[in-house]
Amino acid sequence: MDHSDACLKCTICITACPVYRKDGAFPGPKALGPEWHRRSLTGSADPMDRVEDCTFCQLCEVACPVGVPVAHLIAEHKAAQLSEQPWPIRVRDTVLTHPEWVARAPTLARAPAPVSRWLRLSTGSRRPSMRKAPVSRPRRTPGAGRPRAALFVDCFDRGFDQEALTAAQALIEVFGFDVRRIPRTSLCCGAAAYASGRVTQAGRQAEAMGQALRGELDGDEVALITLNATCQGTMADEWSTFLGLNGLPVPVLPFHVFVLQYAPDTFWSALAPTQADPGDWTWTHTTCRGRRQGDGALFQMARRAGMDQVEPLDLECCGAAGSYAFKAEHAGTAHDIGRPAAEQTQGRTGVIWVDSGTCAVHLEQLTGRAARHPAYWLWQAWQAGQAASKGPNPPNPAIARG
Amino acid sequence: MRLVVVGQGPAGMLTADWACRLGAEVTVVAAADGSLGLWSGAWDFRNFTDSGEVIRDPWQWWELHGREHGVGWTREHWAHWWTRWRRTWEAAGIPLAGGEELPSHNRFTPTAVGRMVPVFVCPAWQWAVDEPEPVIWVGMEGLADAPIELAGARFRALTGMAASEVCLPKPDAWAPHWSSLAWAVYVESGEGRRWLSEALTRALGGYAGSSPVLMPQVLGEDGCETLIGELEAALERPVREYPLLPPALGGIRIRDRWKRALKRRGVSSITGTVDAVLKDGVHLRASGASLPADAVVLATGGLLGGGLWLSAAGELLNTATGQTVVWSGRMDELAVAGIDTDGTGYRAVGRVVGGFDSDRHGDSGAVNLYTVASAIEALFGKQTAMEGWGTERGGNDGP
Ligand code: SF4
Numbered sequence: 001m002d003h004s005d006a007c008l009k010c011t012i013c014i015t016a017c018p019v020y021r022k023d024g025a026f027p028g029p030k031a032l033g034p035e036w037h038r039r040s041l042t043g044s045a046d047p048m049d050r051v052e053d054c055t056f057c058q059l060c061e062v063a064c065p066v067g068v069p070v071a072h073l074i075a076e077h078k079a080a081q082l083s084e085q086p087w088p089i090r091v092r093d094t095v096l097t098h099p100e101w102v103a104r105a106p107t108l109a110r111a112p113a114p115v116s117r118w119l120r121l122s123t124g125s126r127r128p129s130m131r132k133a134p135v136s137r138p139r140r141t142p143g144a145g146r147p148r149a150a151l152f153v154d155c156f157d158r159g160f161d162q163e164a165l166t167a168a169q170a171l172i173e174v175f176g177f178d179v180r181r182i183p184r185t186s187l188c189c190g191a192a193a194y195a196s197g198r199v200t201q202a203g204r205q206a207e208a209m210g211q212a213l214r215g216e217l218d219g220d221e222v223a224l225i226t227l228n229a230t231c232q233g234t235m236a237d238e239w240s241t242f243l244g245l246n247g248l249p250v251p252v253l254p255f256h257v258f259v260l261q262y263a264p265d266t267f268w269s270a271l272a273p274t275q276a277d278p279g280d281w282t283w284t285h286t287t288c289r290g291r292r293q294g295d296g297a298l299f300q301m302a303r304r305a306g307m308d309q310v311e312p313l314d315l316e317c318c319g320a321a322g323s324y325a326f327k328a329e330h331a332g333t334a335h336d337i338g339r340p341a342a343e344q345t346q347g348r349t350g351v352i353w354v355d356s357g358t359c360a361v362h363l364e365q366l367t368g369r370a371a372r373h374p375a376y377w378l379w380q381a382w383q384a385g386q387a388a389s390k391g392p393n394p395p396n397p398a399i400a401r402g
Numbered sequence: 403m404r405l406v407v408v409g410q411g412p413a414g415m416l417t418a419d420w421a422c423r424l425g426a427e428v429t430v431v432a433a434a435d436g437s438l439g440l441w442s443g444a445w446d447f448r449n450f451t452d453s454g455e456v457i458r459d460p461w462q463w464w465e466l467h468g469r470e471h472g473v474g475w476t477r478e479h480w481a482h483w484w485t486r487w488r489r490t491w492e493a494a495g496i497p498l499a500g501g502e503e504l505p506s507h508n509r510f511t512p513t514a515v516g517r518m519v520p521v522f523v524c525p526a527w528q529w530a531v532d533e534p535e536p537v538i539w540v541g542m543e544g545l546a547d548a549p550i551e552l553a554g555a556r557f558r559a560l561t562g563m564a565a566s567e568v569c570l571p572k573p574d575a576w577a578p579h580w581s582s583l584a585w586a587v588y589v590e591s592g593e594g595r596r597w598l599s600e601a602l603t604r605a606l607g608g609y610a611g612s613s614p615v616l617m618p619q620v621l622g623e624d625g626c627e628t629l630i631g632e633l634e635a636a637l638e639r640p641v642r643e644y645p646l647l648p649p650a651l652g653g654i655r656i657r658d659r660w661k662r663a664l665k666r667r668g669v670s671s672i673t674g675t676v677d678a679v680l681k682d683g684v685h686l687r688a689s690g691a692s693l694p695a696d697a698v699v700l701a702t703g704g705l706l707g708g709g710l711w712l713s714a715a716g717e718l719l720n721t722a723t724g725q726t727v728v729w730s731g732r733m734d735e736l737a738v739a740g741i742d743t744d745g746t747g748y749r750a751v752g753r754v755v756g757g758f759d760s761d762r763h764g765d766s767g768a769v770n771l772y773t774v775a776s777a778i779e780a781l782f783g784k785q786t787a788m789e790g791w792g793t794e795r796g797g798n799d800g801p
């Protein structure tokens with residue numbers, strides 16, 4: 001059922017919008033989404049000034065009690081103003097909406113200052129840099145009879161955080177699965193383009209990704225596991241609901257959901273705390289797009305992993321929102337939105353577990369605390385547990401060392 | 403016990419909070435945000451008789467008439483649950499008006515158009531008094547929800563008390579689309595704070611005496627108590643808010659603080675629509691996943707929940723459409739109403755459950771309290787529900 005025109009004007013969506021709460025000039029989801037949509041049906045679809053300031057976090061849409069696709073209406077609204085953008089911005093957004101190019105050539109993220117200024121890339125928002133220290137993963141050969149899982153290689157991790165991918169793969173193997181990383185070539189699910197209102201481009205990118213994944217999946221995998229909440233939501237939800245594409249033949253699960261479901265009890269009891277100091281905190285942050293799945297599972301995972309002092313960050317969205325914080329005109333809002341995290345962590349030591357690479361970069365900058373994907377932290381805890389159990393106890397047989 | 407609570411309005415949040423304190427592993431499943439952002443935060447006990455007269459002593463009313471509504475609670479039983487509720491909110495950082503532990507009678511609180519309506523307990527930022535007194539009624543140019551001339555005249559006519567109307571000129575940053583929430587965001591910013599305190603000091607310069615200043619409910623969100631304190635110090639008189647039309651800042655403050663408190667105690671939440679309650683959990687529509695549970699509480703009613711309203715006459719209404727749902731009256735046949743079950747029972751809580759008519763009677767707080775407490779008593783046993791709370795802050799830190 002199409003709920004595009006179902007708005008009751010209840011205003012719940014605007015109470016959920018992080019931009020509306022920081023910027024008095026932002027008209028908010030109700031005006032930019034359903035109200036604009038109603039006008040556009042009667043032919044007067046002139047785009048509104050500030051529509052591109054929407055981060056596409058989709059919190060408005062999750063909040064709406066009658067199922068209005070608020071954020072997706074705003075994406076259509078953004079599409080109506082693309083042709084009015086100055087061309088340095090168009091060039092910039094062409095690059096930013098093709099993260100699969102950046103993943104192939106990560107040095108693109110290091111554009112020199114004059115180029116950045118011309119492209120209106122923010123010079124105040126930290127850009128991703130390569131995670132240096134490699135995670136070593138015990139090699140193992142595929143075994144007959146072991147259940148299989150596929151690990152989704154998103155653009156961010158392909159380009160900048162191979163560590164997180166290796167850690168995730170190693171853990172899934174510890175749970176007894178054979179794991180393959182797909183897709184082999186760098187492709188994008190379409191999330192970045194959709195967020196910028198390039199809906200047709202998003203459809204093309206999604207189609208190519210879908211084809212590649214279907215070709216590489218055998219269909220007997222337990223799940224396609226993702227390390228990025230936005231890609232997960234895009235593939236599991238948006239492809240079929242908004243882009244008219246077929247879903248994938250296996251469930252697309254966020255990493256932490258998979259772990260809570262498939263990690264054996266023996267795994268949890270074999271973990272050792274990784275805090276440098278027992279007083280250190282573990283902060284968890286479920287990204288805005290991850291919230292479609294709900295909130296609290298990351299927190300539960302950190303507790304289950306034996307972290308003592310766990311606290312969720314008091315943020316619905318950190319402001320990074322994919323490439324939003326990298327755009328000069330949005331950097332200020334992005335930093336305002338995430339600032340509560342800095343206040344919350346101030347004066348305490350600890351690390352942040354967050355299910356998206358760009359959010360991790362943004363949160364590290366705002367808080368000065370290490371922010372990484374939970375797969376990375378869990379792998380640290382597993383290795384610490386293994387090291388502690390060496391000596392009197394034999395190493396865990398779940399790992400076949402190659 | 404693994405408990406699934408469906409819905410995150412006031413009744414769902416209260417159920418989740420209490421069950422978590424008593425040791426359950428709680429997951430809240432909700433298809434959308436709850437109704438808290440639409441409501442100022444007043445908790446009514448019972449405001450009006452069946453014929454519409456104002457009730458001053460709701461304790462006595464429930465004692466005399468509770469059984470007519472199927473509620474057999476004694477005064478002590480009500481007091482137990484009202485105290486629990488009060489402590490629950492205070493622990494979540496929601497301050498309540500009225501100093502004493504429990505009010506002995508209803509007070510009065512203003513509406514945006516100058517009527518004084520009964521209220522049992524409301525948050526401390528909202529004006530509530532035993533008897534009306536002279537006030538300074540403040541509005542702002544560009545805030546259409548607060549028609550102060552109308553409100554002042556109404557207040558004078560209805561209460562016989564003096565009211566002065568003061569209208570602050572709009573700030574430079576103002577934009578025509580500003581809702582009360584946008585006003586609150588501005589007022590809480592550095593620039594907004596300066597604007598407000600200067601505009602108010604200037605406007606109130608000529609007023610002698612110490613009558614309270616009634617402000618539209620836009621005095622910030624998280625920082626609202628600080629802001630009120632600053633204004634009171636600058637103006638040397640009490641400053642309180644009167645509620646506006648939605649989005650309602652009172653409810654937004656409560657929602658955000660309460661959610662944060664629940665999250666820190668380990669209550670998790672899932673976005674989704676429950677389409678079946680089964681023996682071992684609930685079934686979610688979109689993902690097709692099942693969520694294991696030992697017990698399920700439905701709190702899907704409310705204003706927009708799209709839930710079900712079981713009327714006194716046993717008639718089942720869909721609260722979203724207002725249509726009567728054809729139903730035999732057996733819980734296991736709720737499938738016709740869109741929620742399937744395999745014969746497993748569940749509890750329903752909230753203001754639209756059973757034979758209550760909260761909009762007419764002004765008893766939504768009491769109905770929420772009664773239905774949630776009854777569910778808690780049934781799930782954990784009467785004794786635990788009365789004595790199992792441990793220390794003041796709840797005894798249990800979640801799973
Ligand atoms: S929450 Fe939904 S129904 Fe309410 S104003 Fe927003 S779009 Fe309209």
Ligand code: SF4
Binds near residue numbers: 054058
């Ligand atoms: S998608 Fe996010 S930023 Fe955009 S209007 Fe909705 S809540 Fe606001």
